[in-house]
Amino acid sequence: MQKVFMIKYAELNTKKDNIGMFLRILKQNIEEKTKDLAVITFDKGRMFLKIEESNFEKVLQILKKTFGIHEIEIGYELLNTEMNTIEQNLLEIVKEKDFHTFKVETKRSDKNYPLKSPEISKYLGGVILKNKEGIEVDVHHPDVTFYVEIRKDHAYIYSEKIKGLGGYPVGTLGKGLLMLSGGIDSPVAGYLTMKRGVKIEAIYFESPPHTSEEAKNKVLSLASIVSEYGSQIKVHVINFTKIQEEIYKNIPHEYLVTIMRRMMYRISEIIARHNRCKILINGESIGQVASQTLSSMAVINEVVRIPVIRPVACFDKLEIISLAKEIGTYETSILPYQDCCTIFVPEHPVINPEKEKCEEYEKLIPYEDLIREAIKNETVITNQTKKEFEDLL
Numbered sequence: 001m002q003k004v005f006m007i008k009y010a011e012l013n014t015k016k017d018n019i020g021m022f023l024r025i026l027k028q029n030i031e032e033k034t035k036d037l038a039v040i041t042f043d044k045g046r047m048f049l050k051i052e053e054s055n056f057e058k059v060l061q062i063l064k065k066t067f068g069i070h071e072i073e074i075g076y077e078l079l080n081t082e083m084n085t086i087e088q089n090l091l092e093i094v095k096e097k098d099f100h101t102f103k104v105e106t107k108r109s110d111k112n113y114p115l116k117s118p119e120i121s122k123y124l125g126g127v128i129l130k131n132k133e134g135i136e137v138d139v140h141h142p143d144v145t146f147y148v149e150i151r152k153d154h155a156y157i158y159s160e161k162i163k164g165l166g167g168y169p170v171g172t173l174g175k176g177l178l179m180l181s182g183g184i185d186s187p188v189a190g191y192l193t194m195k196r197g198v199k200i201e202a203i204y205f206e207s208p209p210h211t212s213e214e215a216k217n218k219v220l221s222l223a224s225i226v227s228e229y230g231s232q233i234k235v236h237v238i239n240f241t242k243i244q245e246e247i248y249k250n251i252p253h254e255y256l257v258t259i260m261r262r263m264m265y266r267i268s269e270i271i272a273r274h275n276r277c278k279i280l281i282n283g284e285s286i287g288q289v290a291s292q293t294l295s296s297m298a299v300i301n302e303v304v305r306i307p308v309i310r311p312v313a314c315f316d317k318l319e320i321i322s323l324a325k326e327i328g329t330y331e332t333s334i335l336p337y338q339d340c341c342t343i344f345v346p347e348h349p350v351i352n353p354e355k356e357k358c359e360e361y362e363k364l365i366p367y368e369d370l371i372r373e374a375i376k377n378e379t380v381i382t383n384q385t386k387k388e389f390e391d392l393l
């Protein structure tokens, strides 16, 4: 018996004309992560992954972190559809399972098969009853269901289904630039955007010596955790020290954060356009801090034309934390290394900033030159593994 994963696609079935592209990218994404551990084929609305028993767990863990999958069915492929073969293999699977009640459910896509689906289920149910002690049929709430699927030349048997992550395969909907800080919110925002099929690159603003190497490594480590749900995430690191110091020295402190964030947005938009990212993504959540009131968000957003997606805008903090725990970023996010925003936070940041004041204050610093210089000195980090970053923490 050949062990197989049978994949049911998530929302992809609604993508009539484009389904080919979605499936090609889903296949590519899986292949990129499984390398040569699985042989991938398609048949009638499903993807099949043939795997060696010894690679089973590894491939399963990868599939559980792949967007575009609705359900993973774990089973066996039989190389012919003869009842004798089905019976023998089914009994082998039954032998391994511990249960009291069961049912058999059959699907037959080969309509020329001599028996109809309910007849096959009934017959195989009888075979199981004869071969195992202390069990009975329960068609409503069985401990285990044995699914038998008969296709043209092959049959499949499976009894385990695992829910996939859903969403679209990463890369089917273009690319976005994630503003990634070391906090809890932005990695979750990145994850949620990837779930909609968007590939991401990340931008991180550092302010050495006010922020440490550890703070940067923490962000790189978060990028690599999130990248497990897609592919490598390129991280653009921007040295923000000079800009922050100029703002700090020259601008009334209640406007520090507003102006600083306007600068971050401006730089992010340029980096996004250079790298063919169509949107910016960040972890802003309405009302969470002074810079995330509606007035603040409006005045900050005003400096860019690129769309800004805020996936966690309407989540409360506990919801974000719960998702961060689920996706595996929380423990890294709460490591205590300071980010550039927390260092230059004034005691009383403005919560209703005015556009005119921002523009007046910004004239006090040569921000266009500073932005140009920061972008020129950008460093881009790729191909680091999560493990390497963790070792650095």
Ligand code: ATP
Binding pocket: 178, 179, 180, 181, 182, 183, 184, 185, 186, 187, 203, 204, 205, 206, 281, 282, 283, 284, 288, 289, 291, 339, 340, 341
């Ligand atoms: P997070 O938990 O993601 O750090 P936060 O609640 O601390 O968010 P802010 O510090 O106001 O909120 O930042 C809001 C968003 O701005 C972040 O979610 C992130 O997308 C972006 N951001 C903040 N600081 C940085 C930074 N140093 N580099 C890149 N992006 C940043």
Ligand code: MG
Binding pocket: 181, 182, 183, 339, 341
């Ligand atoms: Mg933050």
